[in-house]
Amino acid sequence: MKTYLHVLLLTLLSISCKGQSDANAERNVGGPCQDCEAVLDFKALNIAPKAIDTLPGFENNKPKLKITGTVFQRDGKTPAENTLLYLYHTDRKGIYQPSKNPFGWEKTHGQYRGWLKTGKDGKFTFYTFRPAPYPKVQEPEHIHIYVKEPNTIPYYMDSYFFESDPKLTSEKRRSQKNRGGSGIVKLEKKNGIWTANRKLILGLNIPDYK
Numbered sequence: 561m562k563t564y565l566h567v568l569l570l571t572l573l574s575i576s577c578k579g580q581s582d583a584n585a586e587r588n589v590g591g592p593c594q595d596c597e598a599v600l601d602f603k604a605l606n607i608a609p610k611a612i613d614t615l616p617g618f619e620n621n622k623p624k625l626k627i628t629g630t631v632f633q634r635d636g637k638t639p640a641e642n643t644l645l646y647l648y649h650t651d652r653k654g655i656y657q658p659s660k661n662p663f664g665w666e667k668t669h670g671q672y673r674g675w676l677k678t679g680k681d682g683k684f685t686f687y688t689f690r691p692a693p694y695p696k697v698q699e700p701e702h703i704h705i706y707v708k709e710p711n712t713i714p715y716y717m718d719s720y721f722f723e724s725d726p727k728l729t730s731e732k733r734r735s736q737k738n739r740g741g742s743g744i745v746k747l748e749k750k751n752g753i754w755t756a757n758r759k760l761i762l763g764l765n766i767p768d769y770k
């Protein structure tokens with residue numbers, strides 16, 4: 561009887577440990593993404609992402625932007641807390657320009673980048689400036705946005721594009737995958753700053769997301 565109880569205890573323990581490790585495992589979603597590890601640069605930089613933040617270069621560049629939004633779970637209704645967002649964009653010449661001493665993925669993504677983390681209401685706000693389009697290729701101006709949920713690896717969503725951008729052709733609009741929902745936003749001037757809002761839906765149009 562004693563042995564039987566012992567075996568039962570060990571079995572229960574192993575089931576509970578397995579359950580725990582599965583719960584902590586990061587789901588592999590979003591398909592190939594070479595630079596998604598950039599999302600994790602904040603750790604080595606000792607940055608504690610907040611729901612509201614200002615990207616470098618805000619003071620010295622214009623037009624200034626205030627981008628607000630809410631992250632929702634896949635149902636499109638439940639606010640998603642503890643969601644990490646990573647943003648980066650070009651400078652006013654359309655270049656991903658690093659600073660003099662770039663760290664990690666800043667060498668590729670440039671210095672105008674930042675991290676946010678949603679609170680219970682899923683809301684976030686970031687201040688930055690409007691990037692310029694790439695100098696030599698026909699590509700609309702855009703702000704990249706990547707996301708990391710507590711239990712997924714980082715994945716990317718559709719970049720922010722601006723409704724008023726003449727380079728945002730109908731062909732370009734049609735080619736969007738709408739990852740996380742459409743990234744095309746309409747800028748409106750409020751209190752002297754160009755403002756836009758976007759709803760982000762985790763997992764929407766994201767490969768391997770169940």
Ligand SMILES: [Fe+2]
Binds near residue numbers: 702704
């Ligand atoms: Fe880009």
